[in-house]
Every structure is written in C-alpha cells, then in structure tokens.
Amino acid sequence: MGRGKIEIKRIENATSRQVTFSKRRVGLLKKAQELAILCDAEVALIIFSSTGKLFEFSNSGMNKTLSRYNKCLDFSGSSLVEYDAEKQQAREMNILKDEIVKLRMAHMQMMGKELTGLSLNELQHLEHQLSEGLLSVKERKEQLWLEHLEKSRLQEQRAILENENLRKQVEELRGLVPLAEHPIPPYLDFHPIDRKCSHMKNNAMNPNMVYNCMFEKDDSDTSLHLGLSDFGCKRRAPENASCSNESGM
Template sequence: MVRGKTQMRRIENATSRQVTFSKRRNGLLKKAFELSVLCDAEVALIIFSPRGKLYEFASSSMQETIGRYLRHTRDSRASKQPTEETMQQMKSEAANMLKKIEQLEVLKRKLLGEGLGSCSIEELQQIEQQLEKSVSNIRARKTQVFKEKIEQLREKEKMLAAENLRLTEKSVMQVETLDGSKELGNSENIGDDSNPVSDVETELFIGPPPERRARRFPLRP
C-alpha cells in the first residue's frame, strides 16, 4: 500500500512551532556547513526567526557572497535575450502609442483652428464647448491670481505704513531730545561767573593803549 504525501502546514501551537524552528534551524545550519566543507562550495545562509532575530552562516564572507550573487543575477538579466512574444508585445505597445500621439496632434490643430474642413457640426460644437470651458477656467484662474496679488499689495501697504509711523515717531523723539539739550545748555550759561566768556571786555578804546601813554622816554643829549 502506497502512502500519500502528507501536506505540510503551519504549526498552530506557538510552543511547538518555536521548538521545531530551533531544531530545523540548527539542522539547516549544520547541513550548510557540511556542504561547504565536503564539496568546497561557497555557501551563505540567512535565517530570520518569526520574531525577527537573525541567524546566518557564510563559508567565506557574507558580504562578498551577496555581492557575487548580485553581479551574477545582473549579468544574467543583461545576457537574457527577449523572446519573440515579448518583441511582439513591445511592437504593439509602440504602435498604440504612435496612434495616440497622432490623435492628439490632430486634436491640437483643431483647437488652434486648423484642419476644420473635415469636421462635422457635432465635432465643431464639441470643439467650441471645449474652448469655452478652457477660456472660463483661464479667466477664473486669472481672477484668483489678481485677488492674491491685491491681497499681497495690501499687506505690503500695511507694513510700509507701520514702518513709516515708527520712523516718524523716532524722528520726533530725536528732535525733542535735541531741543531739550539746547535749552538746558543755555540755562546753565546764564548767571555763571565762572564762564570765561563773561570776563571778556567789550568796551571800545580809541587811541594808544593806556600803558603806552603813561610811559615817558628820556631825551637824548
């Protein structure tokens, strides 16, 4: 009697699952080590536990083995030639793209008022409606931009007015301080006997100085 293959499923019991993981993990690491030693193979094994813990084995260097693997896969993809089915699919996509581009070019010329000779009344009405809708959107956007610009100018005007008021108040305070300093200086000079300016004689004399008039020079024999 031939036994059927047992279907492998996830172990539902958490404890049993953890025990099985530990046993199988150790066995897998052992097998990887044996394979690298017995067959002189470059082996790298990475295992993450259900809780995210890392277990790894490398026969040489893990980084070098991973780099070698990436180079190998990159070279394999580069050397792999596209199949005939892939080429046909790419050609079909390219043809569809060219067709869409031609349709867009025709629509663009019609929106610019060119090539309208073959258009029916319905097509012309659709083009007209689309243009009116575009103009309406443009005007709405223009109005919004104008409002935003006016609001910015008003804010700038408020800032300039506040700055002008601040500078005016500062200028008035400086003038008042200067006038107060002048008045204080004048009041200190009044009635001060020690002021050297008050000792200056301002009387006008005519003739030789008094000292010269009092001197007498002897006559020579």
Template sequence: MGRGKIEIKRIENTTNRQVTFSKRRNGLLKKAYELSVLCDAEVAVVIFSSRGKLYEFANKSVNRTIERYKKICAKEMQWEPTTSSLMKCCQTEVGNLKQEIDILTKTNRNLMGDNLSSLSMNELSILEAHIERGIKCIRSKKNEILHEEIKATHEREQMLLVQNQFLRNKIAECQNAEGSVQLHIYKEAPPQFDTQDLLQRNLVDASHEHSQEDLSITQFNLQPREES
C-alpha cells in the first residue's frame, strides 16, 4: 500500500520534528545538487535549524551567489524609480506636443480664413502681418525661380546659336571642298569625243554634199536649150 497524504503543519513532537528535519534537509540538499548538475545552474541553499544551526550547499560559492543576488536586486531597485520618472517625462512631453499641435492646427485654420470670429483686433492684425510677410516671401521666391529659368533659357539659346554657326561653317567648307575637287578633275581630264558619233556626222555631211551636187546637175540638164 502507498503512503498516505501527510498534512503539512508544524510537528509538535520534538523528536519527530528533529528526525523529519534531518531527512527533509538531506533530501533538499540532494535535489539542489542534482539541479546544479543536470541543468548547469548556479544553486545555493542556506538552512537554519530551529536551534540556529547553519546548513548550506552551493555548487560554486554561497558568498558569490549571494553577492550576485544582491547586485541583481540593487539594479532592479534602481530601475523601478528610473522607469517611473521616465514615464512621467514621456507623459509630460506628450502633453506638450498635443498642446503645440492644437495651437498649430488653430493657426493653420486662421491662415486659411477659418475660425476668425474668436480672434480679437490685435490678433487679426498680427495674423494679417503674418500673411503679408508670407506673400512677400512667396513672390520673392517665384521671381528668383523665374529669373533662373530665363537665364538658363538664354544660355541654351546662345549654345544653340554657336552650334548652328559651327554646322553652317562645316557645310560651307564641305561645299567648297567638293567644288575644288570637281574643278581639279575637269582640268586634268579633257573632254572625250565619241568617235562613232563623229563618224556618223561626217557621213551625214558627205551625203548632204553629194545630194546638193546631184541636184545641181539635174537642174542644169533640165534647162531648155536655145535654138540656133
């Protein structure tokens, strides 16, 4: 049969309490050792009996583990007020930013001509001065940009004129060079005559002369003879 469930309460019998303390103390120290070995953990156990006797276990050093524990606790204690103060600063900053956003939103609406009924005469005068100053700045910037664009246009125009003149000069040089080459070729190569064409012309001229002679003879023979 299994062991029954033990009620967790103070043992009144001194002898039984001492025996239970010894058994459970040894079991606790054994479990601490097993935990340090199996899990590679830094373990320290400190036990004081009811008579004030000290029992301890540490896989490294009890003092070292306690010092490490104190440092971690000190950092956490310092972090808590730091975090709290940081949160307060953030909340204050958020509140200030919200106020600035509200002011800027209201000013922007006033500049657009909205919500002017709640403004006094002095506030309206200040708003008017801001608008006029803004208009002057805008016009000045527009004129500056316009002058820069005009200057750039003139520079491009001058550059195009220079390129155009350069191309004209190149075309004129090419035309002069082409004319000189043609004249040089004409001087070196005299005109050639077509021999066949010349022969045909001579034959035509000779035939024409023979025709004229035959016509003269025919006319001479056809003239009437005078009677004797």
C-alpha cells in the first residue's frame, strides 16, 4: 500500500506541527545540499520557524549569495522598466501610424478622391470644410493684395518726396548761378597793321620806320594769338601814334 495523500493545510495540533516541521526541514536542507553538489549550483536556503528560529544553508556563503541576489533583482527591475518603455513606445508608434493613415485618407478626400465609402452626412461635412477652407484662402489672398497696395503707395509717396527735394535743389542751384545777358569776348579785335601798311605805302619810309612797323606787326600778331586784354592794346597806342608822326615827317 502506498502512503495516503496528505491534505496541504495548516496543522492545528502544535505537537504534530512541530514534528512535521522538523522532519520536512531536515529533508529540505538535504535536498538543497544535494542540488548544490549534483548540479554545481549556488544554493542558499533560509527558514524561519513559527517560533522565530532561523535555519539556513548556503554552499557559497550567505552574504555572497544575497548580494548576487540583490544585483539580479536590480537588473531584472531595470530590464522590466526597459521592457515597459519599449512596450509603451511600440504602443505610441502604432497610434501614430493609425493617425497617419487617417490623415492621408482625409487628405485624399479633400482632394476629391476615395469618396465611395462616405455617407451623406460625411459628404456634407466634407463640403462644409472645403467651403470654410476656400473662404480662408480668399481672405488671406485679399489681405496680401492690400498689403502689397499699401507698400506700393508708400513707395510712390517716397518717390514723390525725393523728386520734390531734387527739384528744389535744382532751383536753388539755378538761383546761385546767374546767366550773363551780354557775354564778354575773350579779347578785342584790333587791326592796326593794315592802316599802317597802307599809310606807309603812300609815304616814304626810312629804315627805322620799317623796323618799327615790323616789330609792331609781330607784337600785334602775338597779342592776337595770346588773346591779350584791352589793356595791351592801349599800351601800344602811343607807339603807333609816334610811328604815324614820324612817317608824316
């Protein structure tokens, strides 16, 4: 006969509970030791009785095994956090993909495509959206035209002011420079040579007179070429007079 199946529940009798604890504790410690030896595993076993007594087993040292256990807990916690973050990102990515699909469909419908699956209310709503969008476009266009006209008007006013300033400057310059009504010639016309020569043809000439006339002719030609003023002509007037007197003598 096999052993009967024991119901797994708390033993109410204290003596029986203590005997069962002692037997199973020994068997549990033995199994832990066998597991460590046979499988080359790091095993740590901690048992507290109902009365508060501590029973433990560790093949590599309890402190070492506990520190390793804590590190594994931290790593598993960080791994769990990373897994949750990746899961959240994947969820958000799926949501964004669905929104992109919806926006593409709405764009196609706004362009007048993919309208077969829409109901009458959805078509009316789409028409209303298109009407509002068209009104917004017209208002923006009118605003841009008004801004352009205002800018052109300001440029025109600026150009008019600049032309007025330039016109005033030209009038001021004309007022500062008066126009000469009777321009003064650069030199006076003076022809004493023909008269002298004709006079010398009619009268007898001595050598001194010929030399003086030739000298005066050269001076007069030079004065004409150089454009001397009336002062030079007046200076030669007495000499001409003396020459005529000598010829008369």
